[in-house]
Each structure stands twice: as C-alpha cells, then as structure tokens.
Amino acid sequence: MIVETTHGSLTFCSIEPGSGLDSTLERPPANALGRIEASGLRGRGGAGFPTSLKWDLAIKSPGENKYVICNADEGEPGTFKDRVILSDFADLVFEGMTIGAFVIGAKRGIVYLRGEYAYLRSHLETVLRRRRAQNLLGKKIRGRDGFDFDIEIRMGAGAYVCGEETALIESLEGQRGEPRNRPPFPIDTGYLGNPTIVNNVETFAWVVCILAKGAKWFNSIGTKKSTGLKLFSVSGDCSQPGVYEFPMGITVAELLKEVGGEGAKAVQVGGAAGQCVPAAQFERTIAYEDVPTGGSVIVFGPDRDMLRVAENFLEFFADESCGQCTPCREGTPKLIEGVKMLQQGRCSMHYIHELCSLGETMQLASKCGLGQMAPNAFLSIVEHFQDEILGRIGK
Amino acid sequence: MPFSTYLAKCPDCHEATEEELLVQLDDVLADYASVPGALIPVLQITQAIFGYLPETALKKIALSLGKPYSEVAGVVGFYSFFTTVPRGKHLVRVCLGTACYVRGGKEVLAASKDLLRIEVGETSSDRMFSLDVGRCFGACGLAPVIMIDDDVHQRVRPAQLPKIFDQYRDNSATDDNGNGESD
Numbered sequence: 325m326i327v328e329t330t331h332g333s334l335t336f337c338s339i340e341p342g343s344g345l346d347s348t349l350e351r352p353p354a355n356a357l358g359r360i361e362a363s364g365l366r367g368r369g370g371a372g373f374p375t376s377l378k379w380d381l382a383i384k385s386p387g388e389n390k391y392v393i394c395n396a397d398e399g400e401p402g403t404f405k406d407r408v409i410l411s412d413f414a415d416l417v418f419e420g421m422t423i424g425a426f427v428i429g430a431k432r433g434i435v436y437l438r439g440e441y442a443y444l445r446s447h448l449e450t451v452l453r454r455r456r457a458q459n460l461l462g463k464k465i466r467g468r469d470g471f472d473f474d475i476e477i478r479m480g481a482g483a484y485v486c487g488e489e490t491a492l493i494e495s496l497e498g499q500r501g502e503p504r505n506r507p508p509f510p511i512d513t514g515y516l517g518n519p520t521i522v523n524n525v526e527t528f529a530w531v532v533c534i535l536a537k538g539a540k541w542f543n544s545i546g547t548k549k550s551t552g553l554k555l556f557s558v559s560g561d562c563s564q565p566g567v568y569e570f571p572m573g574i575t576v577a578e579l580l581k582e583v584g585g586e587g588a589k590a591v592q593v594g595g596a597a598g599q600c601v602p603a604a605q606f607e608r609t610i611a612y613e614d615v616p617t618g619g620s621v622i623v624f625g626p627d628r629d630m631l632r633v634a635e636n637f638l639e640f641f642a643d644e645s646c647g648q649c650t651p652c653r654e655g656t657p658k659l660i661e662g663v664k665m666l667q668q669g670r671c672s673m674h675y676i677h678e679l680c681s682l683g684e685t686m687q688l689a690s691k692c693g694l695g696q697m698a699p700n701a702f703l704s705i706v707e708h709f710q711d712e713i714l715g716r717i718g719k
Numbered sequence: 720m721p722f723s724t725y726l727a728k729c730p731d732c733h734e735a736t737e738e739e740l741l742v743q744l745d746d747v748l749a750d751y752a753s754v755p756g757a758l759i760p761v762l763q764i765t766q767a768i769f770g771y772l773p774e775t776a777l778k779k780i781a782l783s784l785g786k787p788y789s790e791v792a793g794v795v796g797f798y799s800f801f802t803t804v805p806r807g808k809h810l811v812r813v814c815l816g817t818a819c820y821v822r823g824g825k826e827v828l829a830a831s832k833d834l835l836r837i838e839v840g841e842t843s844s845d846r847m848f849s850l851d852v853g854r855c856f857g858a859c860g861l862a863p864v865i866m867i868d869d870d871v872h873q874r875v876r877p878a879q880l881p882k883i884f885d886q887y888r889d890n891s892a893t894d895d896n897g898n899g900e901s902d
Contacts (some may be wrong), residue, residue, distance in 0.1 A: 401816040480796035498758035559818035559859035
C-alpha cells in the first residue's frame with residue numbers, strides 16, 4: 325500500500341464510525357434527506373449535482389430493487405483523494421452508502437473500484453466483513469425491521485470513461501463501458517434498469533459527517549453555492565504535494581501558498597477534464613460557480629512547456645475515448661496533430677482558429693462528459709498562453 | 720465466490736496445462752452462470768488463471784454465458800487490463816498521467832525500454848517482464864510512479880530502475896527454486 329502524505333488534520337478523522345448511521349435510523353428517512361438538503365452538499369466527484377436532489381428523485385422513482393452505487397473509479401489524472409479515503413476512512417464510505425440505502429429504500433450496494441486500485445480490495449473486504457459482524461450491514465441493520473442492505477465490490481478493468489455514471493453502469497452489467505444517452509438518468513433507469521444513485525466516494529463520506537455534526541456546521545463553511553469542505557489532491561511542481569482539506573471557495577493563490585507552489589505559472593484545476601488557470605487569474609476561487617474540481621490540482625512551475633502539457637492531456641483523451649461518437653473519436657487526434665504542428669512552428673493563425681472551433685464543436689456535440697471536456701485544457705492553454713504558443717510560429 | 724478463492728485453489732496455475740486450466744474455468748462459469756453482469760468478473764478471473772485470455776477460454780465463456788463471441792471479444796478489446804497475448808511474469812506499467820509526465824515520466828519510460836530492451840506492449844525475451852504505459856495510477860503526489868504487478872513504486876528516477884527490476888528477478892528466482900524443490 326502507498327504511504328500518502330496527508331497535510332493537516334482531516335474532518336474524517338474525528339467522526340466515529342456508526343455515529344452518523346445511528347442518528348439517522350432514529351428518525352424517518354425524510355429527516356436525513358432534509359438535513360443533507362440543508363447542508364447544501366453537492367457531488368464531490370466534480371460535477372456538483374446536489375446530492376439531496378439526486379436522492380429525492382430516486383425515492384420518487386417507482387421500483388422495488390433500488391441500488392446504491394459508489395463511484396470509486398477515480399481515474400482523473402491528478403486525483404488520488406478517493407484512494408486515501410478508501411484506505412483510511414472506508415467505514416465512512418460504507419456508512420454513507422448505508423444511509424443512502426435507508427433514505428432511498430435500497431437493498432443492495434456496489435462499490436465500483438478502479439482496476440488500478442486492486443491492492444485496496446482485501447482491506448475493503450475486511451472492513452465490510454467487520455461491519456456485517458457489527459450488524460452495520462446485512463439483515464435488520466441495528467435491529468431495525470425491514471432494513472436490509474449489503475455491499476459488494478466490483479472491479480473495473482482499466483477504462484477512464486467508466487467514471488461516467490452511465491458508462492459505469494454499462495460496465496457493471498458486463499458490457500463495454502460506453503456512456504448512454506441521458507435522459508433517462510440512472511435515478512430512473514440505472515443498474516439493470518432499476519432506480520440507482522451513483523455518488524462519489526467522498527460524497528458518501530461527507531454525508532456521514534453532515535449527519536454526525538449537523539447541516540449548519542457544513543453550510544457555514546465555503547461559499548453560498550458551494551458549501552462545506554473538500555479534499556484536494558495536489559501534485560506537480562510544489563514542495564508539499566499530497567492530500568489537503570480546504571473549504572470550498574478557496575482561491576488558487578491561497579491554495580498555492582499552503583502547498584508550497586508559489587511562483588507557479590499555471591495550475592490545472594479539475595484534472596485533464598478541468599481548466600488551466602494562468603497566474604494572472606490566481607485570485608479565482610475553486611467552487612462550482614467559478615473553477616469547479618473533483619479535487620485534482622496540478623501545479624506547473626515557471627519552466628514547464630505548456631504545449632507539452634496540452635499534448636499530454638490530449639494523448640490521454642485520445643487513448644481513453646470510447647470511440648462511440650465522432651466529435652470525440654476524431655476530434656482528439658486532430659487536436660494532437662495541431663499541437664505537434666504548433667511545436668514545430670508549422671501552424672498558421674488561421675489553423676489555430678480552425679482548431680479552436682473544432683474544440684468548441686467537440687464541447688457541444690460530444691455525447692458524454694469525456695468528449696465535452698477533452699478540448700478544455702487545449703482551449704484554455706491557447707487562450708492564456710498565446711505568447712508561448714504563437715512564439716513558435718514560423719520558427 | 721470472491722476472486723481470491725479461485726486463485727488460492729490454483730497456486731501453481733502457470734505450471735498447469737491449458738486443459739487443466741479450462742477445467743478450473745468450468746468451476747468459475749458454473750458459479751457465475753446466473754449472476755447478472757458476470758462477463759467482466761469472469762474475464763478477470765480467467766485472466767488471473769491463464770495469465771492472459773486465450774481464444775479457447777473466450778469461446779467457452781461465450782457459450783456458457785449465452786453471449787455471441789463478438790460481444791465477448793468486444794468487451795475484451797474495450798478494457799485496457801485485458802490481454803489476448805501471453806505476458807511476462809511481471810507487468811511493468813509506467814505512468815504517463817499529467818503529474819508523472821511533468822515530473823519525468825517520459826524519461827522513466829525511455830529508461831525502462833532501454834533496460835528491458837523492449838517497446839511498449841512487448842515482453843522481454845526471458846519472459847520475465849512486459850512493458851505497458853498507464854494514464855494515472857492515483858499516486859500523483861508521489862510522481863513519477865511505476866506499477867509492477869500490484870506494487871506502486873514512487874518517486875522513481877531512471878537510475879533506480881535496474882535495482883527495482885532486479886528485486887522482481889530475484890523474487891521470481893526464489894519462487895522457481897521453491898517450486899522445483901517441492902516438485
């Protein structure tokens with residue numbers, strides 16, 4: 325197992341396993357849902373969909389066999405906070421799933437664990453066995469008649485796109501992980517056609533904290549639209565990489581100071597699918613309403629060649645595109661070609677504009693988030709680092 | 720039945736003949752016949768048993784799960800962890816995720832190719848190592864990283880690679896001797 329540097333004390337350390345669940349079971353499910361709604365918690369995978377709204381839609385969706393799925397397919401480059409949560413706070417994740425099951429009325433839960441984290445599996449199975457022995461999972465949980473719920477772990481097989489919730493469900497059903505059209509959403513037609521909630525590892529852990537410490541505590545932190553705390557995975561050119569807990573709404577500059585990344589020329593927030601924030605915009609805030617993130621922060625020092633960075637992101641997407649829709653499948657290789665031309669100084673201004681317009685088409689016309697996000701880094705690098713990129717034209 | 724149980728049953732899988740392994744596959748298929756979404760777990764177990772996914776095994780899987788062979792092959796081709804060609808004893812994967820890339824992942828890859836004298840996707844002539852690239856192993860704070868089988872090696876410098884690879888050569892040698900004596 326990897327020893328990870330965690331900086332400062334995390335809220336998760338102070339939460340006693342069982343505490344969130346017990347306080348939930350004492351009252352009707354609607355009470356827990358109301359408290360999550362009051363907290364303002366939004367999906368910690370990065371998309372930021374309000375958790376209580378997702379759960380409420382699943383409650384209202386008719387069906388006997390509802391499912392709770394934990395998205396542990398943490399594949400975004402630069403993200404590793406879910407691995408740390410699963411290693412150190414697995415109880416909170418399973419407890420959050422159990423609370424989700426209680427709220428929406430599910431009997432079965434599945435953790436979809438990315439193939440690269442196979443080494444975590446035996447640890448997670450051990451925690452699950454202990455929770456069954458403690459009656460925190462299984463039949464009549466905590467003596468409550470009719471509340472049966474259990475969790476199984478399923479392994480991914482190396483496909484980034486399976487972090488997209490409908491692709492994840494396709495994969496669980498034994499198919500190629502190709503995203504479905506949405507709507508219908510998983511809350512109506514999810515795993516095996518049943519109403520299903522798919523939430524990120526971190527979201528489940530925060531649910532437990534909110535129920536243990538109160539919605540007020542959570543929504544007093546952060547901004548109005550992005551409440552609470554968030555874990556960040558920080559890497560790249562900084563002296564203190566690792567996992568950090570920061571309030572939502574922190575500025576990029578404040579974050580860089582904490583991680584020893586002052587002097588950076590740009591920061592990639594949100595992984596390959598995210599945005600490249602240049603130094604001139606370091607006062608921007610990390611929040612759903614400004615620069616959103618699933619937790620990935622990659623710092624680029626003054627000597628980094630931003631074209632190489634753009635090339636690396638695009639190669640990643642070309643590798644990971646599922647190939648189903650044309651804008652994504654054909655667009656990413658074209659953008660890579662463009663970056664190579666830029667590197668060799670063979671790209672005209674006219675062609676750069678063509679490439680940007682191709683990128684915008686991909687954002688609009690791709691079927692899923694992967695293709696819609698694929699050109700982001702390229703477009704923001706072209707926008708913010710024109711001097712660096714245009715400088716090579718005609719060389 | 721959990722994954723590990725199948726592997727516990729066949730500690731010497733790699734020494735067994737293909738026919739013996741196909742019998743083991745029958746057990747797996749019997750357990751999974753009625754499980755929804757069984758195809759991917761079955762393929763994962765099959766790859767753990769055989770070391771790769773031979774065509775005979777895939778045909779057998781298609782027949783007993785009642786799926787067309789094309790569908791099974793389509794799933795195998797989609798996921799990067801599945802391989803239809805035999806691999807070496809150890810799988811070396813070099814991370815080229817962004818954090819590793821900016822921290823020198825490409826140099827680590829170049830050095831690995833030189834040391835193992837193979838290209839990405841190939842297997843060394845002594846069948847000890849296969850080389851592959853990965854896109855983020857979720858250890859970006861410790862970049863650059865490589866994974867050998869399920870082990871993550873952090874902050875790898877090209878100069879350290881010979882020593883790291885030798886550890887696996889040594890372990891393999893001990894394993895082989897151990898098996899040889901017990902046989």
